Amino acid sequence: MDETPSVVVVEDDPTVRAAVGAYLRANGYAVSEYGDGVSARAALAAGIPDVVIVDRMLPGISGDELCREVRATSDVPIMMLTALGQVEDRIDGLESGADDYLAKPFSMRELLLRIGAMVRRARSAEAARGELIAGDFHIDLTRRRVLVRGVETAFTGREYELLVFLVRNPDRTLARDEILREVWGWTVGEPSTVTVHVRRLREKIEVDPQDPRYLRTEWGVGYQFSPIGALA
Known part of the structure; x- marks a missing residue:
C-alpha cells in the first residue's frame, strides 16, 4: 500500500480549496482539488482516495448528493465542510453518508487531526x-x-x-x-x-x-x- 495518504478536496471557494490543499500537502498528503461536484464525481469514479473532503454547497451537484453517490459504492471516509453550523445541518450531512463534519470557519489543525484519524482507522481496519x-x-x-x-x-x-x-x-x-x-x-x-x-x-x-x-x-x-x- 502507498504510504502517502491521498485526499480529494471538493470545494467551490478557490481560497478555501487552495488553503486546505496547501496545508495538507505541507503535512505529507497527496491532494487532488476540484471546484464542483460534477468534476469530482468523474474523478472519484476513476479512483478512490484515502479520504474525501467535500463542501456541502457545491455547483452542479450538491455535496450531499455527491456523498450519497460515493457512499453507494465505497466506504471511503468522507469529511464534510460547510458554512451551515446548526445541529440540524450537521445531522443532514451525516445522514447523506459523511463520516465527519466541520463547520466554517474551521481550524486547519483540527482538520488535519481529524483527517489523520480517519486515515489511521481506515488503514488499521484494512490490516x-x-x-x-x-x-x-x-x-x-x-x-x-x-x-x-x-x-x-x-x-x-x-x-x-x-x-x-x-x-x-x-x-x-x-x-x-x-x-x-x-x-x-x-x-x-x-x-x-x-x-x-x-x-x-x-x-x-x-x-x-x-x-x-x-x-x-x-x-x-x-x-x-x-x-x-x-x-x-
Missing part, C-alpha cells in the same frame, strides 16, 4: 485479520464482511467501525463520549454524530428499528448492545 462471532453477528475482519442473522449486510466505513466496537463490547453501557473517543478518535465532539450513526446502524441490524432489540438507548447515559437481542 486487521480474523473474525468476530457474537450472537446474531458474524464479522469477517479480513474482508470486512458482516452477516446479521446469517444475511450479508453492507455498511459504510464508520457504521462498520461502530458495529465492530459494539460487538467487542457486548452488554456494556457505552457513553456517547466513549463511543466518540474509541470509534471517531475524538476527545471533543458533537454527540449528535453518534446519534445519527446509531440510527443508521439500527436500520440495518434491527428487525424493527423503531423497537430496537440489539442496540438499545440507555436514557441520559448512552447505548447498550446485546448481540443476541435483548428482551423487552
